[in-house]
Amino acid sequence: MRITRLLRELVGLKETRVVGVNFSAEGLVVDVKPTWRRPRCSGCGRRCPGYDQQRGRTWRHLDLAGMLLHLRYDTRRVECRRCGILVELVPWAEIGSWFTRPFEDHVGYLAQRCDQTTVSKQMRIAWATVGDIVQRVVARRQDGDPLDGLTIIGVDELSYRRHHEYVTVVVDHGGGKVVWAHEGKNADTLLAFFDELGLERCKKLEAVTIDMSASYIKAVTQASPEAQIIFDRFHVQRLAHDALDEVRRAEVNQAETDAERRGLKGTRWALHKNPWNLTGLEHDKLSALPRANRRLYRGYLLKEALAGVLDRRQVNVAKRKLDEWISWALRSRLGPFRRVARTVRDHADGILAYVRSGLSNGRTEGLNGKIRTLTRRAYGFHSASGLIGLIKLCCSGIRLEPVFHWPGGAH
Ligand SMILES: [Zn+2]
Secondary structure, rough: OOOOHHHHHHHOOOOEEEEEEEOOOOOOEEEEEOOOOOOOOOOOEOOOOOEEEEEEEEEEEEEEOEEEEEEEEEEEEEEEEOOOEEEEOOOOOOOOOOOOOOHHHHHHHHHHHHHHHHHHHHHOOOOOHHHHHHHHHHHHHHOOOOOOOOOOEEEEEEOOOOEEEEEEEEEEEOEEEEEEEEOOOOHHHHHHHHHHHHHHHHHHOOOEOOOHHHHHHHHOOOOOOOOOOEEEEEHHHHHHHHHHHHHHHHHHOOOOOOHHHHHHHOHHHHHHOHHHHHHHHHHHHHHHHHHHHHOOOOOOOHHHHHHHHHHOOOOOHHHHHHHHHHHHHOOOOOOOHHHHHHHHHHHHHHHHHHHHOOOHHHHHHHHHHHHHHHHHHHOOOOHHHHHHHHHHHHOOOOOOOOOOOOOOOOO
């Protein structure tokens, strides 16, 4: 068997001829050419006259028996009547990529399942490079329009890079999938989603779960006025958590003795847990609280009571309980809780809509947890688009298999 034939079988790429082979210090370098003679435009795919020849370029392909394998080819530039002067199309890689498609697909498969170190080490590429590859894999593999058929969606913001940057994520509650993600968290960010959705599909939206941020409320009311706004219960509860924290800090600062201060400091976790998750020690601390600090205890009861209201299943009962909660919080003489009470009063409709529908971003909790794990993994990417790519790769239903091939087959 001739060595070029052997290599063509091993490399296994469609419309690719092998014309030579050499070793470099790094591994094997296989000289290749497209099987077509006349160059094709990378903008539109048409055959075009060549313009000039560029110097050799290399592309990383899947390793061969554990050895690095690169393809090498002198690309031409073409003069396309439609697109102008562009580099020619090559059959084995996307424009602008230094990797073949099978290599990229394999990276995508691993990135869906493995941590950062495993992917980088196994594929011998930097993690930041994985971010770029993932974006191309997503563009290639996303089939159909993910924005079709949406009726109930959830919108959430993610903070990224130590809270300096934000990404807005739209989830389809029906399919439990991410359907859209974009950098930013203001009204314009979400309006860009509704723009893409278009008028017809906006009208089909029945409900949107969001947090109580004014910008998301504005965007939803403007773009899809008929959709019911549902405030995410976990965001509502977080308001009470934050208020309780504020009360606790103020009490720590005003404590008169060191022992009192230490006692208060130790309550932080106990105050935030659900009562049935408390450890023995935390339980003791809480039991002492009514006597130790009545203001903090009142805050704790308010926090627990709000969760209780949201657990109700009958809307009329929940409405009455919520009204009672609001007046209790307003009379509590705890500044942070009075502020929460006013917010809850202004948003009562959307909060009760949760009780009516049971819909919440938390319902897709598994998905949310996954997205948050990805956010930590995406830390080494150079931009939010890397994170967005990873979220789409892992949470939008793209199925990838490990890349293998057999004699006579081709990638
Ligand atoms: Zn063209």
